[in-house]
Amino acid sequence: MARARLNSGNDVTDELPKTKINKASLTNVGKLLQYLKPYRFKFALGLFFLCLSSVALLAFPALLGGMVDAAQGKQSLTFIPANIKAIGTIAFIILAFQSFVSFFRIRLFVEVAEKTLADIRRDTYFNLITLPMDFFANRRVGELNSRLSADLSQIQDTMTTTFAEMIRQAILLVGGVCFLFLVSIKLTLLNLSILPLIVVTAVFFGKFIRNLSRKAQDKLAESNTIVQETLQGISNVKAFVNEAYEANRYQNSLKSVVQLALKGASYRGLFASFILFCIFGAVVSVIWYGSSLIAHGDLSVGNLTTYIISSLFVAGSMGSFPELYANVQKSVGATERVIELLEEHREAVSIHQEENEIKQKIYGDLAFEHVKFAYPSRKEITVLKDISFHANAGEKVAIVGPSGTGKSTLASLILGFYHPQEGAILFDGKNADQYKLTDIRNQVAIVPQDVLLFGGSIRENIAYGKLEASPEEVIEAAKRANAHHFIMGFPEGYDTLVGERGVKLSGGQRQRIAIARALLKDPAILILDEATSSLDSESERLVQNALEELMKNRTSIIIAHRLSTIREAHRIVVIEKGKVVECGTHNELIQHETGLYRYLSQLQQEHVGN
Known part of the structure; x- marks a missing residue:
């Protein structure tokens, strides 16, 4: 776990953990270094300039010592002239040369690091959004965001600064020690x-x-x-x-x-x-x-001067290695976490839109046959034990039951977020496994209880159901969803920004935006997951009218809390403790004196009466 570090103020920041460097961690580093291949020529050139720059720096202690001896008419080292003017000229030439190569070294290293990190960020994000829902159920968003920001920033710092500095300090250390032996x-x-x-x-x-x-x-x-x-x-x-x-x-x-x-x-x-x-x-x-x-x-005075300056170089190099090594350890740890993300098993979806086009059409017939399911993260708790029901194309089938009986889990299974451990889910009589995952999701839409809107405009949020939709199609979908009137009430109309998660809109407005989005998608199968349960009476009336429009001519699976909204369903499936205990129309189920549906209906009527 990252450990909290207190700064000089009251700020607490997370310090990245350090990882021991061993064979396994170096293997992960090697995997990430594969991203350097397209830029290896520029990287090698940058290394060459770095070596030239470091070697040039080693010449200054000898030149300064030579200058001291030259002032006394002596020559400290045979390869340095006993002339102050000549030594000064050579020092400025080397200084200019070092500045020249340092510029290109920094420019090349930063370019290689930025492009390499951009490639890693891209692949990490692309892989992240194609991972199954179970992966996200077991991880916090903050943790995943940290991997894309803090971990990759640490790797970037190492590639642009730490790595180059380690090579520079190693050259100064080895070269400096050799030079010290040469002097005395x-x-x-x-x-x-x-x-x-x-x-x-x-x-x-x-x-x-x-x-x-x-x-x-x-x-x-x-x-x-x-x-x-x-x-x-x-x-x-x-x-x-x-x-x-x-x-x-x-x-x-x-x-x-x-x-x-x-x-x-x-x-x-x-x-x-x-x-x-x-x-x-x-x-x-x-x-x-x-x-x-x-x-x-x-020994000459100039040689002693050379020796002292060279000693400072060597001491500085030695002193910098612990911090540099600590940064490398952090980067190795960051690399392991990034590689873990890159190697996670992906869903069968593509990041290229054209590869996700519908290949096999679904007409809307849906059936569950003896489905048994437990979430992978809680295998000991069986949520659905033996679920069987059938919805013909175009029918409205309601799913009701007490809280915690697995009603919303059915929606996740229909969308292919999870797969049952036993039994089968059939679309048009074929097992869901016979369809591409993208074909199913392209032809199934969901309107949840808690609608999530993205932070863009209303137009962008509606068009999310059909990215290539024209402005006219967006407006038509909004009208059918009873949303056009309130949208036009905003000064910016369809270009109104909804704020993070849609906070600038009311619950009813968000629901109607979600309905417009689903209308634009025009799915074969529609899932309504308690879409009106958290709304006030007026908002519920407007949303319910929009839902009636949405459910026309398509199979609708209505997961309901308010039983008054499902009386017109073709079939009502009652679930208790993960099993189907009743199935029939409202009139049929209400006749069962000891039935669960009748009991739930009476409870709600008493609640309304009170």
């Missing part, structure tokens, strides 16, 4: 004798401090949870007069945070003091020992 073997051996002590201490101290920091973050997250829970349930807190209890609970949590923070600060202070002592001790030792070498004529 004695000084280099002195430095290397101190290095193991610093590295070992840094590794053990660093791990210990990170664990303390993690515990402090966990405690802080706990205290933030207390605040969130208290404010969300503030009415309960006040109703039970528990303000003092909550204040005490939060104060105790904060004390734990402070104690851990102070403990961490003590160890960090010790560690920082030790590292500072070692670093400056090494500098003093080098200058001290170097000065004695100069006094004995074994």
Whole structure:
């Protein structure tokens, strides 16, 4: 799980988790690197420019040291002239060259990274929207959005910055150490004798401090949870007069945070003091020992200057590797999560519109034969145990029953969101498996209880039922759905933006937009999933009239809560505990004195009477 990290303010951001780098994780990285293939030439050219830039940087310590010696009329290194003007000219030429290659290196790396990431984002999103419904039932939208944003951004940072910086620092480290040996073997051996002590201490101290920091973050997250829970349930807190209890609970949590923070600060202070002592001790030792070498004529002032500057390069390179490696670990973890999405099993649908055109027409005959179903994420709970019913083409068949009996599950099975474990669903007498999934969904429409509209215009939302629809077709569908009048009441008419999830429209208006969308689709089979159950009387009347228009000349499966809306159905199927317990017309079922339908009908009449 991503761990919360508190910034300097009150902001809490999610830090991407780090993953251990092993054979399996490197295999995933290799899969993602396949996206680099189309741009491999530019990537190789960028690497070449990066190497040139890094090598050019290594020349500056030698040139600056040579300049110091040249000022004293000496020559520090044989390949550097003993002339200040010549050295200065060479330094500016190398500087100009480095600036030139650095520009192209950055330009090429960013281009390759952006194009590669765009390809990965595209394929990840395309794969995501073709995954089955069960995949989305087990994941939060925020988590999936994070994979498309945070994870891919981390990979992008690594490709554009971290990877290049690691190569640069590796060249500076190796080249710098070699150059240090070339300048003075004695000084280099002195430095290397101190290095193991610093590295070992840094590794053990660093791990210990990170664990303390993690515990402090966990405690802080706990205290933030207390605040969130208290404010969300503030009415309960006040109703039970528990303000003092909550204040005490939060104060105790904060004390734990402070104690851990102070403990961490003590160890960090010790560690920082030790590292500072070692670093400056090494500098003093080098200058001290170097000065004695100069006094004995074994080293020039310019060579000592070169050595000190090169040492800073090497120290900087070594110091940058832990952070760079941590970024690589985050990227490896991000890569694993992205690869997991890319390798999920897709539905048999295409992202190309022409491949989803109707190949096999459905005329509207629908039958369930001994269907048994349990959701893949809850296999131990059988939702539908033995469902059988038949709807002839053009008939209205209502599905009723108590809450939780699997009525809405039937809609998901008809649309092919899930597949039954036993039994069969037949369209025009053929098993659903004999049809392409897109053929079924293209010829089945649903008007749900909670209509989801996209954040565009009313016109775009209606046209979602038929993307190539003309403006006239959209208006005609809206008129038939009793929506044209209220749409024209808006200043922008059909171009009115509905807001996120359609929040700018009332429930009845959203329902009529959904009905217009379904009318435009002109399906063979229509599913109404409690389409009027949450509306007021006036809105219900308008929506019900629109639904009557929508149900004309097509098979309609009406999942109903209000039994008064289904009296004219050709057949009413009553479901209880996942089984069909009654089936018939309203008049037939109401005659059953001990029947469930009659009992539910009487309950609703009593409720209305009260």
